[in-house]
Amino acid sequence: MRTTLKAFLFKNQRLNVLLVIFILLGFAIRLFHFFYNRSLWMDEVYLSSSLIKMNYSQLITGPLDYQQKAPIGFLLFVKFFVNLFGKNEISLRLFPLICGFLSTILFVPIAKYFLKDIPAILAVGILCLSPAIIYHSVEIKQYSTELLGTILCFNFLIKYKDRNEIKDLFTWGILGSIILWFSYSSIFILAGFGIGLSLIYLIKKEWKIFFVSLIPFSLWLLSFVLNYFLFTHKHAESQWIAYWFRAYQNFMPFPPKSVEDVKWFATNLYRMMDYPLGLLWNFSGVSSHQALNMVLKMPFLPIILFGLGIFAFFKRNASKSVILLFPIVLMFLASGIELYPLTERFWVFISPVFIIFIASGLSFITDKFKLRFTSFLLFILLLIGPLTGAISSVIYPENFYSHKKSFQRESLQFINERYKINDAVYIYWNDLPGYKLYKKMYNFRFTAIEGTDLRLASTGFVDYYQKLNVDFNKFSNNKRVWVVYNTQFLTDIGDKIDEPKWYYEKKSTPTQHLINEFLKTYKPIKIYRSKDVTVYLLERK
Incomplete structure (x- = not known):
């Protein structure tokens, strides 16, 4: 001792x-x-x-x-x-x-x-x-x-x-x-x-x-x-991780070949x-x-x-x-x-x-x-x-x-506390990992519609949203829909940097494109914005 x-x-x-x-x-x-x-x-x-x-x-x-x-x-x-x-x-x-x-x-x-x-x-x-x-x-x-x-x-x-x-x-x-x-x-x-x-x-x-x-x-x-x-x-x-x-x-x-390498x-x-x-x-x-x-x-x-x-x-x-x-x-x-x-x-x-x-x-x-x-x-x-x-x-x-700060749990709890029986919840593809995990951990009252990632199958935003209509039709009969997306993680596992190029235009962020598409037919009632996750409660106009 x-x-x-x-x-x-x-x-x-x-x-x-x-x-x-x-x-x-x-x-x-x-x-x-x-x-x-x-x-x-x-x-x-x-x-x-x-x-x-x-x-x-x-x-x-x-x-x-x-x-x-x-x-x-x-x-x-x-x-x-x-x-x-x-x-x-x-x-x-x-x-x-x-x-x-x-x-x-x-x-x-x-x-x-x-x-x-x-x-x-x-x-x-x-x-x-x-x-x-x-x-x-x-x-x-x-x-x-x-x-x-x-x-x-x-x-x-x-x-x-x-x-x-x-x-x-x-x-x-x-x-x-x-x-x-x-x-x-x-x-x-x-x-x-x-x-x-x-x-x-x-x-x-x-x-x-x-x-x-x-x-x-x-x-x-x-x-x-x-x-x-x-x-x-x-x-x-x-190879994908090595690429990033x-x-x-x-x-x-190795070996250093330029001033930049040094x-x-x-x-x-x-x-x-x-x-x-x-x-x-x-x-x-x-x-x-x-x-x-x-x-x-x-x-x-x-x-x-x-x-x-x-x-x-x-x-x-x-x-x-x-x-x-x-x-x-x-x-x-x-x-x-x-x-x-x-x-x-x-x-x-x-x-x-x-x-x-x-x-x-x-x-x-x-x-x-x-x-x-x-x-x-x-x-x-x-x-x-x-x-x-x-x-x-x-x-x-x-x-x-x-x-490294996230508000994934808080954003989903925000929905859970205000969710009504006839509401639809739509999780955009780039926030699905967080939703799927926290759904198992906290057993939320709602089961969300899981967004499909159709970027690589599309040629531009017009084509992209036409293909996403398959997702959007799942809540076409709901007067209110919660839309959840991530503003920090805009890529998925296996993605190359800024591809497809049309999706990562510098004029506006991809997620801003998404919400603008929704605002054509919906009006916002509640908005929850955090460092990484944004939640919109939308009502059909």
Whole structure:
């Protein structure tokens, strides 16, 4: 027990107080957003559809709805909580929340292992308070589990890498093998460990250690192969998804062939400091000039410390630096061959490594200048971004990553509370995923007419609405009709960007075209407008 506590506590009691404050604050903010219980946004809807309607066997055999994919262990655990607590957002998000809690606690031994006291506390503070990491702790997607997978991999590395007994190496191999069934991205971490440690052993000519270390490495490889051929290949990245990531430049240019390709690295390093690390001062962007705003957000401090941290690790302990860098290298190589996109949520799993390097940069400057005030100042400056972002997310939860904010549930409840027995409800094709899911979860009083997607079968808006008459005739005898459409998700799974071209004319939005068509024969009685879903109650003229 004492040994376990030693791994989590510092000798300095003041640091322990600060540690407890960071962890409890991280817990409290995560719980706030968990019980705030925002509506599922479309990405969550896509995955939740399978988790709500499929049983364990169907989740295992796949494929999932809407070309979704997630680790089989994650799917089964979420399904367990849905069966236990019912079909609701709280049940869906409970497993990611648990993973978020565990990540904040289990990151402490890792920070202590790689860093000195104050930088270690800084690293824990960043992980606890990063708004993006908080967000993914209450999102029904696998990214919080992926983060926990990375943290568990590092904890097991610390515990077992210096042990040479066969029993311990088998234990390490089995534990890593289990993680691979809960986290796709953990393959980068474990493969990085395997390659990095093997190189170290070979360079040092530690042949015995090298050969016995093949036990866990081989078990990880076997687990990955089994998992891939049994499950993962069924959800493998489709050409359509790769097309979208390629179009939005989410794959690393490999090799860089132009100035634009080189700029990709600088741009994505800047963005990563914001999402998922949360280190930018987003409250300071007050200028209309984009370049000035970037400066005001203070990206240079964490970026400089990141570079200094890598240098300091190589200078102080080359072995540890290799262990930390190889997962990053493998991740970039996978992105370069278009197997792993690098944007927003896809950085979450590797964020502990970047945090350690940044905190190491603080340690380097502190040791270099021997000034306690410098260390304290940098500590505060680095925490301003995540701390203000986290607190702001509680004060203004409606603005918490507003591009992922949805009012799907609220819009359908708006209809349900005002629905009359002879009303018709028409859900346009681009909002059907949300309706179909929430209908199963909340059992609304109405059953909607589901709109047909006829874009690809049409040559223009005139032809499109003529074909849609098949849908419209279903409520031609109803005096009142509710029309529901999504103003954010204007494409469907499998669509190419802005195709068909006639549908995405810039003169007006496709959904505005739709409502204008209705207004030819109906007049609006009630309108509900939200960030993503719009509802019209129309009455025939």
